Structures are given as C-alpha cells and as structure tokens.
Amino acid sequence: MKxxxxxxxxxxxxxxxxxxxxxxxxxxxxxxxLRARSAExxxxxxxxxxxxxxxxxxxxxxxxxxxWAAGLVRGDLxxxxxxxxxxxxxxxxxxxxxxxxxxxxxxxxxxxxxALVVPVLxxxxxxxxxxxxxxxxxxxxxxxxxxxxxxxxxxxxxxAVLPTSGWQGPAHLVLPAVALxxxxxxxxxxxVADALPAVLDERWGELWRGSGVSGARVAAxxxxxxxxxxxxxxxxxxxxxxxxxVAVETVFxxxxxxxxxxxxxxxxxxxxxxxAVLALxxxxxxxxxxxxxxxxxxxxxxxxxxxxxxxxxRPMRVGPLLPVTLAAVLLTVIGWGLLRDPYAVDTxxxxxxPSLAHPLGTDxxxxxxxxxxxxxxxxxxxxAAAVCLLSFLLALVLGFVPSVASGxxxxxxxxxxxxxxxxxxxxxxxxxxxxxxxxxxxSWPPLAAHAAALVQEVRASGFLLxxxxxxxxxxxxxxxxxxPSVAGPVARHAVLRLPGxxxxxxxxxxxxxxxQPPAPEWGLLLDESRAYVERAPWAALAPACALAMMAAxxxxxxxxxxxxxxxxxxxxRAGARLPEAVTRAL
Numbered sequence: 001m002k003x004x005x006x007x008x009x010x011x012x013x014x015x016x017x018x019x020x021x022x023x024x025x026x027x028x029x030x031x032x033x034l035r036a037r038s039a040e041x042x043x044x045x046x047x048x049x050x051x052x053x054x055x056x057x058x059x060x061x062x063x064x065x066x067x068w069a070a071g072l073v074r075g076d077l078x079x080x081x082x083x084x085x086x087x088x089x090x091x092x093x094x095x096x097x098x099x100x101x102x103x104x105x106x107x108x109x110x111x112x113x114x115a116l117v118v119p120v121l122x123x124x125x126x127x128x129x130x131x132x133x134x135x136x137x138x139x140x141x142x143x144x145x146x147x148x149x150x151x152x153x154x155x156x157x158x159x160a161v162l163p164t165s166g167w168q169g170p171a172h173l174v175l176p177a178v179a180l181x182x183x184x185x186x187x188x189x190x191x192v193a194d195a196l197p198a199v200l201d202e203r204w205g206e207l208w209r210g211s212g213v214s215g216a217r218v219a220a221x222x223x224x225x226x227x228x229x230x231x232x233x234x235x236x237x238x239x240x241x242x243x244x245x246v247a248v249e250t251v252f253x254x255x256x257x258x259x260x261x262x263x264x265x266x267x268x269x270x271x272x273x274x275x276a277v278l279a280l281x282x283x284x285x286x287x288x289x290x291x292x293x294x295x296x297x298x299x300x301x302x303x304x305x306x307x308x309x310x311x312x313x314r315p316m317r318v319g320p321l322l323p324v325t326l327a328a329v330l331l332t333v334i335g336w337g338l339l340r341d342p343y344a345v346d347t348x349x350x351x352x353x354p355s356l357a358h359p360l361g362t363d364x365x366x367x368x369x370x371x372x373x374x375x376x377x378x379x380x381x382x383x384a385a386a387v388c389l390l391s392f393l394l395a396l397v398l399g400f401v402p403s404v405a406s407g408x409x410x411x412x413x414x415x416x417x418x419x420x421x422x423x424x425x426x427x428x429x430x431x432x433x434x435x436x437x438x439x440x441x442x443s444w445p446p447l448a449a450h451a452a453a454l455v456q457e458v459r460a461s462g463f464l465l466x467x468x469x470x471x472x473x474x475x476x477x478x479x480x481x482x483x484p485s486v487a488g489p490v491a492r493h494a495v496l497r498l499p500g501x502x503x504x505x506x507x508x509x510x511x512x513x514x515x516q517p518p519a520p521e522w523g524l525l526l527d528e529s530r531a532y533v534e535r536a537p538w539a540a541l542a543p544a545c546a547l548a549m550m551a552a553x554x555x556x557x558x559x560x561x562x563x564x565x566x567x568x569x570x571x572x573r574a575g576a577r578l579p580e581a582v583t584r585a586l
Contacts, residue, residue: 017423018277019068020061021270024427033081068274077278078271090260091275097167098256098283101249102241104177105184109237112139112185113192120196121219136193137559139186141551143503144244145510146544148179148251149526149533153541157534165253176252180244184237191233195226228298235291239284243416247511251530258418262511265422266430273426280419323556326549330377333546337374342367342520351536361538363528369542372520377546379515380522383436384502391444391501392494398444399451399486417442417504421513432521435514439504443497450493454486499554506547522547 017024030051034043071078077087116136155175156164163172199205199222208218246258253259261276263269336359346366354361360369421438428434508514509523517524522543529540 014281015278016065018274018281019065021274021423021426072278077275080269080272082267082269082272087271087275090272091257091279094255094257094260094276095279095283097254098242098245098249098258101173101176101180101245101254101256102238104173105181105241105245106238108177108181109185109188112182113189116186116189117192117196120193121222136186136190137555138552139182140190141500141503141555142183142186143247143507143547143551144180144183145247145251145507145523146526146547146551147182148176148248149530149540150544151175151179152251152530153533153537157537167254172252172254176248176254179251180241180248183244184241187237187240188234191230192223192226195230196222199225224298228295231291231295231298235287238287238291240416242280242283242287243418246416246418246422247507250511261419261422262513265426266512268426270426273422277419277423284416320560323553323560326553326556330546330549330553333370334374334377337370337372338378340368340371340374342371342375343518344368344371351532351539353536354538360542361536363525363536363539364532369525369539372525373522373542373546376520376522376525376543379432379519380502380505380509381498383432383505384439384498387436387440387443387501387505388494388498390440391447391497392491394444395447395451395490395494396483396487398448399455399490418507418511418513421508421511425513430513430516432515432519435505435508438508438513439501443501443504446497447490447494451486451490454489458485496554496557499550499557503547503550503554 030048031043033051034047068078075088077091079085080087080090152164152175155162162175164175166172200218202225205218205222208221242258245256246262248254249256249259250262257276257279261273261280264273264276344367346362348366349358349362350364350366352358352362352366358368358370360373363369363372417439420441421435424434424438424441428437505514506521506523506526509521510527511523512527515521515524517528525543526540526547529536529543533540
C-alpha cells in the first residue's frame with residue numbers, strides 16, 4: 001500500500017513538472033512567442049507583458065497548473081507558441097507515426113529474439129552460454145542512435161538500397177524499424193535464452209524427457225514456464241522503445257512524436273512539448289499496465305497471488321582478457337588524442353582522409369578527429385563517473401527504505417533517459433550539466449534495488465543478532481557491519497554501469513540535449529558528422545566505433561562480474577553474490 005501511494009505521488013510529481021514547464025523554464029516564454037509571431041517586432045516591455053497576459057503566465061504557478069489540468073480534462077492541450085495551431089492534432093499525428101514505427105520495430109524485435117532463442121531450444125539443457133549469449137548481449141547493448149547512424153551510412157549511402165529519410169511508404173520504414181528493433185530484440189532474446197537452460201534443468205523437465213515426451217512439447221512447456229516472470233521486464237523493453245524512437249526518428253527524419261518533442265524542446269514551444277511528453281508518458285504507462293495484465297493472464301488464477309520465479313541463469317563464461325583488451329584499446333586512443341589540440345581549425349584540410357598527420361582524418365572545419373575523440377572521451381567518462389557517484393550515494397540512502405525505493409523506481413524505470421533529458425533541457429537548457437542530471441535521475445533504480453536486497457540480507461543474518469545480544473548499539477551495527485556489507489558490492493555494481501551511463505550521455509549529446517559545440521563529445525561528434533557522412537564517412541565511423549567498443553566493454557565487464565559472483569567457488573557471505581534481479585538487469 002505504501003509503495004503504491006509513493007508510485008502515485010511520483011507520477012503526480014512528474015505530471016506537475018510537465019504542467020509547470022512554462023513557469024519552470026529559465027527563459028522568458030513571451031520572448032519565444034513574440035519571435036514566432038513576428039520576427040521584426042521589437043521586444044518592448046509592453047509587448048512582452050501583453051503576451052504574458054494573453055498566455056496566462058502572470059497568474060502564478062498554481063493557477064497555471066490548474067488551468068493546464070482543466071484543459072487536459074476537456075481534451076484541450078493548448079495552442080502552439082510557434083505555429084499558433086492546436087497542439088492536439090499535431091500530437092495525434094505524431095503519435096500515429098510513432099505507433100506504426102514501434103509496431104514494426106516490435107515485429108523486428110520478436111524475429112531477432114526468436115533467432116536467439118531457437119538454438120537454445122534445439123540444443124536443450126546441454127547448451128553452454130557462449131556465442132549466441134554474447135551476441136544477444138552485444139545486440140542489446142547497442143544504442144539505437146548508433147545503430148541508426150551505421151544503418152544510414154551502410155544501407156542508405158554506400159549501398160543505396162533503402163531511403164534514408166522521410167515517411168512516404170513501406171520502404172522508408174525498414175531502416176528505422178531495424179535500428180529500433182534490433183537492440184530490443186537482443187534484450188528480449190537475452191532474457192529468454194538466459195533463463196531457458198536453468199528451466200530445462202528443473203525436475204519436471206527431467207521427468208518429461210524420461211517419460212518419452214517429445215522435445216517440441218518440452219520446449220513449449222519451458223517457454224510457458226519462462227515467460228510469466230519475464231513479462232514485466234518485457235514491458236520495460238517496450239518502454240525503452242519510446243526513448244529510442246526519439247533518436248531513430250531524428251536520424252531518419254521521421255515525423256513521429258519523439259521528434260516532435262525534441263523539436264519543441266529546442267524551439268521552446270512548451271505547449272507542444274507538454275503534449276508530446278504526455279503522449280510518451282502515456283505510452284510508457286500503458287505498456288506497463290498491459291505487461292501486468294499479460295502476466296496475470298499467463299499465470300492463471302492459481303498463481304496470481306503466489307507469483308512465479310525463475311532459477312538463477314547460468315553465467316556467461318567471459319574471462320578478463322576481453323574487457324582488459326577493450327579497455328586498453330580505448331585508453332590508448334584516448335591518451336593519444338589527449339596529446340593533440342581538439343579545437344585547432346585548419347580549413348585547408350577540411351574532411352581530409354586518415355593520414356600520418358591526422359590518423360582518423362579531419363571534420364568539416366579541419367579539426368583533428370583523433371584529438372576530439374580523446375578529449376571527448378575524457379569529458380564524457382568524467383561526467384559519467386560523477387553520475388555514478390551520485391547514483392551510488394542515493395542508492396545507499398534508499399536501500400534502507402525499500403518501500404520508497406520500490407515505488408519511486410517504478411516511475412524512474414518508465415522514463416527513458418531521452419524523455420528526462422528533454423524535460424531537463426526545457427527547464428535548464430541543453431548542456432552537459434543538464435544531461436548529467438537527466439541521466440542521474442534514472443540511473444539509481446538498479447543500484448537502489450541491489451542495496452535494498454543486501455540490507456535485508458544483512459539484517460536477517462545471525463551475526464547481527466549476536467551483536468545485539470552482546471549490547472552493540474544501532475549506530476555501531478550500522479557503521480561497522482551493515483554499511484560495509486552493502487557499500488562494497490553496490491560500489492562495484494555502480495562501476496559496472498559506468499560504460500552504460502557514458503553511452504546515455506552520448507545519446508543526449510547526439511540529440512543536442514547534452515554538450516554543445518564546439519565541445520568534443522562523442523555523441524555530438526557523431527551528430528556533426530551526419531552532415532557530411534557521404535563525403536567523409538571516417539568522421540562518423542571514428543566515434544561510432546568508439547561507442548561500439550564502449551558498449552562491448554559494458555557487456556564484457558557485466559558478464560565477467562556476474563560469472564565471478566555466481567561461481568561455485570565463491571564463499572557465501574553477505575554481499576558476495578548479486579541478487580537475481582540485479583544479475584538479470586546486468
């Protein structure tokens with residue numbers, strides 16, 4: 001009950017932030033409207049005051065929120081400050097396009113997931129996690145904006161087999177659906193493929209096979225056994241499609257709701273931004289409700305209250321060589337780039353191919369790509385480290401109040417980083433600080449879940465009872481036993497999430513919500529190179545390869561850590577083993 005109340009309060013707080021965007025924005029909305037209505041009219045105090053009175057901005061935040069909520073009840077989303085048209089039709093049209101794209105992406109995701117799961121069913125319980133498991137993890141870790149850029153470069157520019165922009169027919173749907181669906185399919189396939197071998201090892205599977213039941217029936221029963229506990233995570237994958245759609249729609253110029261929200265944030269068209277963000281939030285919440293209903297349907301009336309859990313998945317066998325090699329390559333490139341000037345402009349060598357003077361070529365202004373790659377990595381990783389630290393400290397605090405952590409994490413999990421980034425940019429403006437805040441706001445839920453699980457485990461241990469019996473006070477127990485047992489594992493978990501946080505920051509930079517030119521940031525480098533990708537593909541390939549290596553490093557680090565924490569030789573102690581929910585998230 002308490003967690004449900006916190007969920008409702010968190011949702012109300014998010015809606016209040018959306019409703020108060022015109023008041024929270026640091027810039028004067030009246031100036032934006034004046035420029036949209038007449039670029040030649042002088043911004044006199046009288047003209048701005050008249051516009052504020054017309055928009056109702058002088059009434060105060062509570063009146064503004066009340067009027068906005070009343071409009072929602074009537075189905076009125078307001079009037080665009082830029083175009084002067086009703087927001088509702090624009091949101092509906094964009095939502096229809098995005099739903100079509102997400103439907104096609106979901107079909108691609110299911111095909112990719114099936115391709116990853118079928119080999120597991122064919123090999124049965126004898127399958128050892130290896131090639132296909134690593135492939136699924138790699139596909140799941142690919143950022144949508146990176147895959148979209150590579151697909152545009154290869155299929156649209158080099159091979160010229162598919163259109164690269166627009167929304168005129170089925171052919172224009174292929175590349176966006178693939179870019180959005182492949183990472184989702186990799187994650188779906190990874191979730192199912194990870195759980196199947198342990199399920200096939202259960203007692204019922206041995207009995208069925210010993211009784212001569214066909215392999216097809218055993219496989220069907222195993223899938224039925226696996227799906228209900230994973231449905232909530234499937235819902236989170238679908239929620240992630242709403243965030244990924246923003247980047248994909250931007251790359252391929254698809255007029256969907258994500259691109260509409262991003263454009264409204266950049267132009268400070270706050271009524272249109274409010275409507276677009278509300279539509280994206282509604283999509284995420286509807287997906288969560290649908291996932292809960294599907295899970296109840298799959299469980300049936302007998303197991304709805306008891307629920308159903310899965311055995312721990314078999315760890316992927318990854319040694320230290322792969323993450324060490326990837327880290328060494330990235331550090332070498334970063335260190336080499338740090339020795340060069342990332343801001344030196346030489347227009348005589350614009351878009352120069354890789355050479356001894358410029359090992360990775362130059363960009364549209366003649367700046368050295370290697371230098372910008374190295375300095376961009378240092379800034380991105382440094383910001384990601386600060387976000388990790390903030391998420392770690394927040395997780396330690398919330399770990400001691402699991403009901404609060406559970407309720408607020410549900411809201412945070414339903415908000416992709418891009419959506420939070422759009423809201424933060426509308427309030428604070430685009431920039432590195434705003435991007436870091438946006439990622440930090442949704443980075444703590446997995447860490448808080450891990451901390452809460454460890455706190456419960458330590459509090460239930462026998463040695464704490466002994467400490468209380470000999471007269472140890474609560475402060476002594478907290479500082480000498482509970483915190484050391486929780487802080488170490490959660491800190492290692494936070495470090496494992498560092499590459500993923502760096503990728504999230506890069507995605508916001510790619511969309512123009514993070515670092516601003518001329519800052520050398522990886523996502524921004526990839527975005528800038530799109531303007532001349534046909535003439536100088538190496539300018540896009542350099543940050544793309546660096547981001548892909550970062551994704552591979554995140555996967556290999558997580559797999560190596562999971563294999564170590566779930567290995568049979570590890571001693572059993574508080575904090576030595578990651579909880580099952582956390583290992584699945586990794």
